[in-house]
Amino acid sequence: MPTGVHLRDARQQLFDAAERVLLRDGPNGLTSRAVTDEAGCAKGVLHRHFADFDAFLTDLVLDRADQLETHAAALRESAGTGTVADNLTAALTALFGPVPVAIIPLITFRDELRARLRQARPGGGIAILTQATAAVAAYLTDERELGRIAADADIDSLTLSLVGGGHLLFADRDSSPTTAVHNLVTTVTADVVQRRPTRAT
Incomplete structure (x- = not known):
């Protein structure tokens, strides 16, 4: 699978997972672990595509x-x-x-x-x-x-x-x-x- 497609799909899956966590648990419940658990992937997937969790949240917003x-x-x-x-x-x-x-x-x-x-x-x-x-x-x-x-x-x-x-x-x-x-x-x-x-x- 081409890298660009894989990256785009991973980002969207993580964004959608973060959205579900945010709606369910609020800002305090939105952690990198909660996002990757919700997305059903390893924690390293998030950090492979984003420098840190705030970078992920910035792109999400x-x-x-x-x-x-x-x-x-x-x-x-x-x-x-x-x-x-x-x-x-x-x-x-x-x-x-x-x-x-x-x-x-x-x-x-x-x-x-x-x-x-x-x-x-x-x-x-x-x-x-x-x-x-x-x-x-x-x-x-x-x-x-x-x-x-x-x-x-x-x-x-x-x-x-x-x-x-x-x-x-x-x-x-x-x-x-x-x-x-x-x-x-x-x-x-x-x-x-x-x-x-x-x-x-």
Whole structure:
């Protein structure tokens, strides 16, 4: 089997195993031994592909953060369709799914991981939240340009309120609080939606 294929498969198997451990046992339970045991491989496999465990975690977080780009793209494509509140509710629910929400405390828990993420990319120290913030800000900007929210809407403040509030609603919950998220979105965006210019029909 070609080396590149073997490496890619091993990495993905280890990432998937780490994800399962993280969801089941939380950040404290995520160790190199727990990952390799979950993956059903020798501990040396992980260290063959990564310099150390923090290097593994850095790549894991960046891989999962990159997966959020699909949800970010879907949110931007929804601009001008449906309602602003429904679009944002669906996006926040996807962006703060079980895996992203589990990764955020992992980043908070490990100083070295945050440092490596910052080195890896701008804003990487708060990966996941950075992706969610960028996605929501881009969407709100598009809606403002389309005239569906007020022209003077403060995109930065709206984004911080939506992402921060959304994260708090999903943290430490076993189920998706869709109704609560929709209420949050409706409240935060009410003023800028109501103040948008009325177009002639």
